[in-house]
Amino acid sequence: MGYVFAAPAQAVVPIDGTVDLFPVHRIYCVGRNYVDHAKEMGFSEREAPFFFSKPADAVLPVPFGTTGELPYPSETTNLHHEIELVVAIGTRGSNIAAADAMKHVYGYAVGLDMTRRDLQFAMRDKGRPWDVSKGFDYSAPISPIKAVASTGEMLDAQIWLKVNGERRQDSSIAKLIWSVAETIEHLSRFFELRAGDLIYTGTPEGVGAVKRGDELEGGIERLGALKVRVV
Numbered sequence: 001m002g003y004v005f006a007a008p009a010q011a012v013v014p015i016d017g018t019v020d021l022f023p024v025h026r027i028y029c030v031g032r033n034y035v036d037h038a039k040e041m042g043f044s045e046r047e048a049p050f051f052f053s054k055p056a057d058a059v060l061p062v063p064f065g066t067t068g069e070l071p072y073p074s075e076t077t078n079l080h081h082e083i084e085l086v087v088a089i090g091t092r093g094s095n096i097a098a099a100d101a102m103k104h105v106y107g108y109a110v111g112l113d114m115t116r117r118d119l120q121f122a123m124r125d126k127g128r129p130w131d132v133s134k135g136f137d138y139s140a141p142i143s144p145i146k147a148v149a150s151t152g153e154m155l156d157a158q159i160w161l162k163v164n165g166e167r168r169q170d171s172s173i174a175k176l177i178w179s180v181a182e183t184i185e186h187l188s189r190f191f192e193l194r195a196g197d198l199i200y201t202g203t204p205e206g207v208g209a210v211k212r213g214d215e216l217e218g219g220i221e222r223l224g225a226l227k228v229r230v231v
C-alpha cells in the first residue's frame with residue numbers, strides 16, 4: 001500500500017546557527033494580547049486569552065539577511081501586518097501550569113501574522129470563523145528559531161516593525177497581557193501541545209495596511225529581524 005499521491009512536504013523553520021530544521025506541527029495564534037492593540041480594534045476589557053489557528057504550511061520561513069517574498073493574497077484590499085513574538089514548542093504537554101511552561105519551550109522566533117483585515121471584520125461582525133482572514137497561504141512569515149538556551153526567557157524585549165523604513169509598531173514583550181507562560185497554560189487546556197507547535201503570541205498596537213512593493217522589516221531584541229517584500 002502507498003499514498004495515492006505524493007504526501008505533502010513537511011513545513012519547516014530553520015534553527016538559527018545550525019543546519020537543523022524545526023518541523024511544524026500546528027500554528028496557534030493569540031488574539032488581542034496587548035492592551036493598546038485591543039483598544040485600536042475596539043475592545044477595552046481584560047478577558048481570558050482566545051485562540052485561532054493557521055495551517056502549518058502557512059509558514060513563510062525567511063533566513064536572516066534575506067528578504068522573503070510574500071504574495072499579496074486574493075480577495076482582500078486591506079492586508080495588515082501584525083509583528084509578533086513566536087514561541088516554538090519542543091516538548092508535548094496538556095494542562096501545563098504557567099510555572100512549568102518554560103520546560104516545554106524549544107525557542108523563539110520573530111513572526112508576522114498577516115491578516116485580511118477587511119474579511120476579518122466582516123466575519124467577526126457576522127459571528128463567522130476567521131479562517132479566510134487569517135489562514136491563507138504564506139500568512140505566517142517567520143524568522144529562524146533561536147533556542148531558548150541562547151536567548152533566555154523572553155520576558156522583556158523590544159518588538160518593532162517598519163514599513164519602507166518607517167516605524168509602524170514599537171512596543172515591548174513586557175506589555176503582553178498574557179505572558180508566554182500564561183499563554184501556554186491557557187492554550188494547553190484546550191489542546192495537547194506537541195513538539196513542533198508554533199504559538200504567535202499577539203501583536204502590539206500600530207497595525208496597518210501594506211501593498212504590493214512594500215518592504216516590511218520587523219524584529220525583536222535578542223531574536224533578530226525578519227524582512228519580507230509584498231509581491
Ligand code: MN
Binds near residue numbers: 029031082084113200
Ligand atoms: Mn495576531
